[in-house]
Structure formats: structure tokens, C-alpha cells
Amino acid sequence: MSVENAPVVDVDEAAIPVEKKMYYRFESNDKKEFRVSELAIQQSETLNRLVEAMGYTSEDVENKPAIAIENIDGKTLKLVFQWCEHHKGEAIPVDDGSVPKIVEIPEFDAKLMDIDNGLLFKLIWAADYLNIVQLLNVSCKKVANMAQGKTPAQLRRVYLLPSDEEDEAAKRAAQEAQDPRAREVEEEFEERKRQGGNSFF
Amino acid sequence: MLAQPTWQGIPVEVKKDIVELLDYKSRFRLRVCSKIDKALVDGSPFHISQILFHVTDPFAYCFLLVTNQGIEVRITTNAVEHFVNIFMQKRSVVAEVKIVCSAQSWLINRTKEVDTPLIRLIDMIELLGPNFKTRTRKIDLFIRGMEEYYYLEVLQLFDPKFLESITLSRGISRGTLEKMTEFDVWKSAKELHSQFVQNISVDWILHMEKIVVFFEKITGKDVDKLIKSFITRKDIERGFGFQLRHGNTLSLRKIPCLNELNKDRRRTRRNYVYYTQHFPTTNKELFFFVKISNQTITGSACCASNYIEDFYSCHPRYHGPVLDIRECDQRQRTFFKQGHIVCAERRQRVREQAVFDNYGDYSQYGSYSIRPVNFTEKKDVVNKHSEPAAQAIPFNPDASLYIPSSPSAV
Numbered sequence: 001m002s003v004e005n006a007p008v009v010d011v012d013e014a015a016i017p018v019e020k021k022m023y024y025r026f027e028s029n030d031k032k033e034f035r036v037s038e039l040a041i042q043q044s045e046t047l048n049r050l051v052e053a054m055g056y057t058s059e060d061v062e063n064k065p066a067i068a069i070e071n072i073d074g075k076t077l078k079l080v081f082q083w084c085e086h087h088k089g090e091a092i093p094v095d096d097g098s099v100p101k102i103v104e105i106p107e108f109d110a111k112l113m114d115i116d117n118g119l120l121f122k123l124i125w126a127a128d129y130l131n132i133v134q135l136l137n138v139s140c141k142k143v144a145n146m147a148q149g150k151t152p153a154q155l156r157r158v159y160l161l162p163s164d165e166e167d168e169a170a171k172r173a174a175q176e177a178q179d180p181r182a183r184e185v186e187e188e189f190e191e192r193k194r195q196g197g198n199s200f201f
Numbered sequence: 202m203l204a205q206p207t208w209q210g211i212p213v214e215v216k217k218d219i220v221e222l223l224d225y226k227s228r229f230r231l232r233v234c235s236k237i238d239k240a241l242v243d244g245s246p247f248h249i250s251q252i253l254f255h256v257t258d259p260f261a262y263c264f265l266l267v268t269n270q271g272i273e274v275r276i277t278t279n280a281v282e283h284f285v286n287i288f289m290q291k292r293s294v295v296a297e298v299k300i301v302c303s304a305q306s307w308l309i310n311r312t313k314e315v316d317t318p319l320i321r322l323i324d325m326i327e328l329l330g331p332n333f334k335t336r337t338r339k340i341d342l343f344i345r346g347m348e349e350y351y352y353l354e355v356l357q358l359f360d361p362k363f364l365e366s367i368t369l370s371r372g373i374s375r376g377t378l379e380k381m382t383e384f385d386v387w388k389s390a391k392e393l394h395s396q397f398v399q400n401i402s403v404d405w406i407l408h409m410e411k412i413v414v415f416f417e418k419i420t421g422k423d424v425d426k427l428i429k430s431f432i433t434r435k436d437i438e439r440g441f442g443f444q445l446r447h448g449n450t451l452s453l454r455k456i457p458c459l460n461e462l463n464k465d466r467r468r469t470r471r472n473y474v475y476y477t478q479h480f481p482t483t484n485k486e487l488f489f490f491v492k493i494s495n496q497t498i499t500g501s502a503c504c505a506s507n508y509i510e511d512f513y514s515c516h517p518r519y520h521g522p523v524l525d526i527r528e529c530d531q532r533q534r535t536f537f538k539q540g541h542i543v544c545a546e547r548r549q550r551v552r553e554q555a556v557f558d559n560y561g562d563y564s565q566y567g568s569y570s571i572r573p574v575n576f577t578e579k580k581d582v583v584n585k586h587s588e589p590a591a592q593a594i595p596f597n598p599d600a601s602l603y604i605p606s607s608p609s610a611v
Contacts, residue, residue: 101248102270103222119212128215140215144222148272152230161206161234 022058024051025066025083033066033076039149040084043092045131071129076122083112083135092133103141117158212311213241220245229313244293252337254284256318263318281322288335299341300355301370321342323354334360339392343370349377353384361385366392375400398448403427412443419447421455424498428458431500432480432489440486440515442501453493479508578584 022036027049041047050067054060069077086108095101105113113120120142127136146158155161162170208216220228232242246409253266265280266273267287276283280523287293302319315332326333335358344351352373367390373381381387382405390413399414403423406412407430416423427443434441453459453476475494482489488508 011493101221102250118207121207124211124215128212136215140219141222143219144224144227144270147223147227147231150227150230152233155227155230156234159234161208161238164235167235167237 022056022061024056024061026077027066027068028072028074028077029068029070029072032077032078034081036081037088038089040081043084043087043090043132043134044078044080045092045133047130069130072126073122073200075119076126079112079115079119079123080130080135081128084132086112087134090134093137095133099199101137103137105138105141105145109138110142113139117146117160216241217245221248222270225249225267225269225274226272246290246294247287249287249293249295251297251299252284252287252295253299253301254280254322255299281318284322285325285329286538288333291334293336297335297339297341298335298337298359300344302344302351319351319355323358325548326358334363336363338363339366339368340364341368341370349374352377353380356381356384356386359386361389364390366390366394369393369395369397369399372397372399378405410438410441412445414443415446416448416533417450419445419451419498421451421453421457424451424456424465424493425458428456428480428489428491428500431502432482432569435483437482437484437487437502439502439504439511442489442515443499445498446496447498451493451498456493459491459493477509479503 020037023042024038026034026036028034038051041051052068056064072080113123115123122138124136124139124143127139143159147155150158156163220231223231228242228245229248232239247269249267249269250271251266251268253268254263255266256263259556262277263280265276265283267276267283268274300319326335337359340359342352342355346356356367361384364386367387376383378399387405388408391409393406393409394413395415396413397415398417401414402416403419403426405428406414412427424445427445431437431441431443443456456469458480459476459478475492477490477492479488479490482502485503486505487502488505488510489500490503490508491498492512493499501512501515503509503515
């Protein structure tokens with residue numbers, strides 16, 4: 001995808017000062033390209049370190065290929081960069097664990113996270129991967145709020161939680177796929193145990 | 202690895218963050234969803250704003266009010282177990298713990314061997330051994346009646362490394378207070394709050410950073426000692442200070458440091474007279490500003506550049522105007538005679554009478570035994586008439602909070 005055709009994240013034009021700023025280009029795993037300001041990138045510790053290590057000039061940004069983020073799809077990355085642009089320049093919170101964490105979801109973030117559960121979990125994963133502390137806090141809070149007043153059965157449905165039986169079946173299937181003999185050995189072990197043998201061998 | 206759009210797809214550390222943000226009830230409901238989530242919830246510390254342990258009936262009834270993420274949960278069964286369970290996690294943080302025992306005091310008597318909730322809580326924590334720590338920043342104690350040794354026992358339950366503030370919501374006898382000052386919890390506390398009359402010595406609170414106390418009696422030398430302790434301490438910061446109310450008449454002439462440094466800084470506002478003075482501190486950027494009125498003595502470390510404004514911002518209760526000294530002097534001449542520097546006395550007698558009538562004299566009930574809490578060795582039996590706590594109390598806090606889902610709800 002060329003630079004001209006790349007979807008650009010909505011940025012409040014009035015908020016941008018007159019001086020020239022550098023915009024980095026990033027590419028998601030489904031080849032969608034985004035232009036993000038240098039200040040917005042500072043919200044992500046991972047990306048900030050990456051661009052610092054690369055040491056790109058403004059010519060490099062235009063001429064070299066976009067920085068690929070292979071673990072995150074375009075839809076999620078768009079949300080992430082929208083959040084970063086809105087909160088650029090804000091202080092990054094430091095949690096030392098000494099006081100109970102009180103997280104409040106701002107109005108913009110609440111609107112941004114008004115999405116389906118699948119995308120919300122992807123957003124959390126992306127915020128964790130890119131190390132965006134405040135986005136991770138608000139998205140975790142959003143997920144925590146979803147649990148309020150729910151019964152365990154409702155929670156299973158909201159969080160798509162597998163039951164113990166499903167967990168064990170999945171574990172067994174994974175084990176069998178890895179080693180077909182493992183189940184036979186396990187059954188043999190159980191049989192010997194029932195017979196009262198002290199040792200398998 | 203690509204993100205899986207489910208709960209299972211997110212990293213365990215993030216799941217723990219989410220569990221810490223859950224309200225108290227939701228934690229327990231997530232806990233019973235599956236074995237994996239049970240382990241996750243059990244391994245995540247609690248981050249709780251406030252816990253209220255309230256004993257209303259001496260024999261059985263008590264409840265625990267847990268406020269977390271702005272949501273209050275009232276637990277009436279297994280309250281003691283829930284209290285202990287919160288602190289079982291080593292990294293659990295509770296901002297404030299309130300212990301209110303409003304049951305009739307003569308019924309809560311250890312000598313009668315009645316297993317009350319408060320005794321059960323103390324015994325259970327004792328049983329868990331020295332490694333168990335009740336970590337909180339602030340405690341608020343309201344224990345009614347003459348069984349004051351509960352203050353001593355309860356105070357020993359808290360970890361002195363974490364505790365910063367002690368609030369006494371009831372008047373305590375001098376003997377009990379003196380014993381409380383011997384504990385590490387008291388020695389390491391940075392704040393003391395008590396709106397109730399306390400027969401307390403200034404020497405017991407000189408190490409604290411913020412003091413709000415109603416003294417039964419205070420002398421000029423005590424005030425002097427307190428002011429000097431603040432202006433000479435090396436670690437003084439903005440906001441350090443005290444607000445003392447006193448039940449006796451206090452003459453400014455008897456406060457040596459005031460007479461040494463400042464001769465005439467009286468201010469008036471209508472019929473209200475107060476005396477202010479600022480002292481230099483070890484930090485050049487801070488002044489220690491003292492205001493003495495007919496009701497209270499207030500001192501606070503304020504920014505040197507604008508110490509008067511800063512003082513009133515530290516004490517927002519005062520809503521009156523900050524008067525200019527010249528203006529004050531003019532008003533002073535109008536309403537008060539020159540050289541009359543005694544704090545207002547006329548309301549003092551009425552106040553003293555009103556307060557001390559309600560304040561019980563604990564000595565009339567005779568002496569009581571102090572039972573120090575022993576953390577050094579574990580006990581097998583709580584007392585000779587009760588079963589061992591581990592057997593008597595099923596440690597299953599989940600039982601009270603688990604609510605089975607109805608088919609219609611899903």
C-alpha cells in the first residue's frame with residue numbers, strides 16, 4: 001500500500017501546533033498502514049524504544065518501508081493509535097502497588113471501547129504487547145466492570161470461559177496431538193495404581 | 202503469536218490486573234467458574250479502599266463491609282474468615298480498616314469465656330502465626346465500654362511497617378493510651394486523629410507528622426515542646442503539623458517560644474481573637490505557622506513565600522477571611538484592650554462541663570487484666586472451652602458469597 005492511500009488516524013487539527021512534527025508509519029499484520037505522531041508514540045513504551053533505536057529522520061520515515069507490527073491486526077491497531085493520539089503528551093502513570101488502584105474511564109475512552117468483547121480482548125492484548133500503561137488500565141477496568149452483578153454462569157458467557165470439563169478435554173486433545181502414546185501410558189499408570197503397585201517401573 | 206479474542210487469550214499478568222480491579226463479589230463469582238480461574242483469583246492480591254468490621258451483637262452477629270472500586274459489599278456470614286482471607290495475600294493493600302465494636306461492653310468479657318466475633322478475629326490471627334500481617338495504611342478504632350484491653354489487642358494485629366494513621370473514635374483512659382504507646386505500631390505511626398477527649402501526654406506523640414487531638418489538659422510547656430519538635434525536625438515537609446483542642450484554659454504567656462520570638466501578633470475578627478506566629482524551620486523553604494485561638498492551637502508547615510495562604514489551604518475547615526495585620530491591629534484596638542493576650546476564656550467553663558460529663562471515668566469499674574498478644578509461638582487451643590480455631594472455623598469464605606445462577610438469568 002502506498003503512502004498516499006494509507007488510512008490516517010483522525011487527529012484534531014486545531015490541537016497541532018504550527019511547528020513541523022514527525023509522523024511515523026506503522027503497518028499491521030493485515031497490511032494496513034497508519035501515520036502516528038511522535039508525541040503519541042511516547043504513550044507506548046515498546047514503540048518509543050523501537051523508534052529511538054531506529055533513529056529515523058523525517059526523510060527516512062517517508063522513504064523507508066513502514067514499521068511492521070505483525071502481532072496486531074488493523075482494526076485493533078487503529079483503536080490503539082486513536083487512543084494514543086487523544087492522550088498524547090499525558091503523563092504515564094506509575095503503579096508501585098502501595099495504594100489501591102482507582103481507575104476511572106474517561107468519556108473518550110468509554111466511547112472508544114464501546115466495541116464487542118472479542119475486539120476488547122484484542123485491544124487489551126495489544127495494549128499489553130505495546131506496553132501502553134494507561135490504555136491497559138482503562139481496558140482492564142472496562143472488562144472488570146463487565147463482571148459487575150453477573151452470576152458465574154453469566155460470567156462464563158461474557159468472558160467466554162471454558163468449564164473444567166472443557167479445559168480438561170482441550171488439555172487431553174493437545175497432549176494427544178503432541179504424543180499419541182501419552183494417553184496409553186497414562187491409562188497404564190492409572191491401572192497399576194489401582195492395583196496397588198508402588199512403582200510404575 | 203496472535204491475540205485470541207477471549208479471556209483465555211490474554212496473558213496471566215493482565216488477568217491478574219483485571220482480577221484486582223474486580224469488585225469484591227465478582228472476584229468470588231469468577232473464582233467458581235473454573236479451576237484455572239480459582240487459582241488466578243487466589244493468587245491475586247486484594248486492592249481495597251475500606252474494610253469495616255462491625256460487631257453489633259457480642260455473641261454472634263457481626264458484619265464486614267468491604268468497599269472496593271466504589272462498590273460496598275456487606276458480608277454477614279463468615280465475616281471473620283473474610284477479613285483474614287483478604288490479608289492472606291501478601292501483596293494485598295487495604296487503605297483503611299475500621300473496627301467498630303458497639304456491643305454492650307459488660308457482655309464482651311474474656312473472663313466469661315464467650316467466643317465473640319472480635320475475640321475470634323484476634324485468636325484466628327494469632328493462630329496464623331507471626332508471618333501473617335494485617336497490612337493497612339489507616340486504622341479507625343471504636344471499641345465501646347470499659348474492656349479497653351481490646352484496643353491493645355487489636356492494635357497489635359497491624360503491621361507497623363505499613364500503618365501510617367491511627368484514629369481513635371472514642372475516649373480512652375490514660376493507662377490504656379500509655380500502654381498503646383509502647384507498641385511498634387504506635388511508634389511508627391505518622392498520624393493520630395481523635396476528635397474525642399483524650400488524657401494524653403505530648404511526649405507520646407512528638408514523633409508524629411500530623412496530629413489532630415482533643416487534649417483533656419495541655420500546658421504552655423507542652424505546646425512549646427510540640428512546636429519545637431516540628432521546627433527542629435530534619436525531615437519536615439509541607440503539611441506537617443497539628444491541630445489541638447484543649448479542655449483547659451491556656452495563657453499565651455505560658456508558652457515560652459511565643460514570648461521569645463514574637464511580642465504582638467494578635468488578630469481579631471469581630472469578637473473572635475487569635476494569635477499567629479511563624480517560625481523558621483530546618484527547611485529554608487518552609488515556615489511553621491502557628492495559630493492559637495480560644496478553641497484550638499493549630500500549627501502547620503507552609504511554603505515560606507506565601508505561608509498565610511498556604512496555611513489556610515492546609516486547613517480548609519476555616520472559611521473566614523485572611524486579614525491583613527494592619528487591619529487586625531485597628532480592629533483589635535476597637536474591641537480589645539492593649540496588652541490583653543490571654544486566649545478567650547468565657548466559653549471555656551461551659552465547654553469543659555459539657556464535654557467531661559459524657560466522658561466516662563473508667564477507673565470506677567476497677568482494674569482489668571491486660572492480655573498481650575503473643576505472636577512468637579503458635580497455639581493449638583484458643584481457650585480451654587473452645588475448639589481449636591482451625592477445626593472450629595471452616596475456612597471457606599466462598600460459601601457466603603457464592604450465588605448459584607438461576608436458569609432464567611442466563
